[in-house]
Amino acid sequence: MKLERIPVFVDHCSKTYDDGTRGLQPTSLQVEPGEVLALLGPSGCGKTTLLRLIAGLETLDDGGRIRFGDQDVTQRPVEQRGVGMVFQSYALFPQMSVAANIGYGLRIRGVAAAEEKRVVGELVELTRLNGLESKRPGELSGGQRQRVALARAVAVRPRVLLLDEPLAALDAKLKESLRGELAELLRRLHITAIHVTHDQQEAMAIADRLAVMRAGVVVQIGRGEDLYRAPIHPFVAEFLGRVNRLQRTPGAVAQGLVALGGATLACPPDWRSHTTLLVRPEDIEVGPVGQPGWGAARVEQRTFLGDRVQLRLHAADQAGLLVDVARDTVFQAGDEIGIRIAPQHLMACQEASA
Structure with a gap:
């Protein structure tokens, strides 16, 4: 499946809630075409708020802009932004088969049955779900459900893939085995992706670059190895491992x-x-x-x-x-x-x- 690879530009975006709470300080960053960028930080640091602003699920404060490639999507609702989303729970339809779950987005968009079948077949092959097309989510392992959720998210050819703590609900051992699989899948999809997590090892294993966040601010951006070896802020040094x-x-x-x-x-x-x-x-x-x-x-x-x-x-x-x-x-x-x-x-x- 050929997916569009575009950059994402976040320009001076912030979020203030109705009660005056600042969920995100003015933030600017760029995600390169086909890059996987992790938004990494502890609970309450603003990473999910930033993801929701990019998705169009939250409105940003005046003065900020978000662009997908050369298109300004700041004022566009979520359904017009061309984003695919994978949530912590995967949100699969339990009564539907694997094939029906993957093809759901195409079906509600009125795509012809033959085209839906072709796309689903291609994604089943790409995500290595062969032989599981008629299974229901309850009959699948955690890793298989994750692959179904990814396949469903990209079936509609989103411009940007957003992942909100996709491994958080798994136990530690399963999470460790699946993060490598998720990294491989994202590389095979060749799609621009933004991945929210609080897990340092998960971020370093999956993402091309990390944006480490604290108190609503992106403190440092870079490759995981560079941030580990050359932090410019004590918080980055201590969050990415232990230090003396x-x-x-x-x-x-x-x-x-x-x-x-x-x-x-x-x-x-x-x-x-x-x-x-x-x-x-x-x-x-x-x-x-x-x-x-x-x-x-x-x-x-x-x-x-x-x-x-x-x-x-x-x-x-x-x-x-x-x-x-x-x-x-x-x-x-x-x-x-x-x-x-x-x-x-x-x-x-x-x-x-x-």
Whole structure:
């Protein structure tokens, strides 16, 4: 099935509710043709509000514009915007077969039966639902229902596909197995898609880029790996995984150093003026105590997590540090160990106003 690939432009859009609550601060972003963009953030951050504005389910404040390609859809109702939507519940008709669910949108638009059958057959093939055409939703697995919902949403050839927490209702294990499948399906459809989620791993697995939101504001946009490794805001660093905060005294700042367990390491030139630096738990090395250039710390807690061991450390010149190490590590609570951080793993976050 050939679908239109268009960019989406959100220009200075905001939303204020009747009681004066600001659901979305003035926001601008662009979704590239055929791109999957995730709106990621905690509950109440404005991501669903932004999705509903794009869909036409909410009216935006004066002064904002939304364009699909070269068409201004700001004043168009949802039924005239050409969007397909997949909801958390999938909203499939339980009494209808898979084929009838997929073809429903075509049928109510008066599409000829032969054309409906052709499109449904094509989508059944594309979403790997072969042999399930006569089944009803209650007879399908969670992953199969998800594929039916996607197929139904794109059957009418929407210009933009909107997904509102499509995996939220699934248990953790099923969610993990289905996010890769959803990512593959979206790539095969080649459609511009906007995906709302509060799950960091889901967003990074599915989307080409992430727009991380907080308190009605898009804090940072970029590829998941770039946001994880080079956040520009402390919230982004802490929301996309875990971080340790390394504090620097005025003397250490003046000397361009970072103190770590009685040792020092050179601060990257770009971060010399920062009094706080960040480092991921997996980027702190541990080893025998007493190695030249290494700091020292004491293991306060050892937690086995299956694929890794998490150590909580106490170092004389830093607050408690979390470190992720291999699951076969010999270090136990009470041990004195050596610690080291490669300077290139240090991150500095510029505080923002939001």
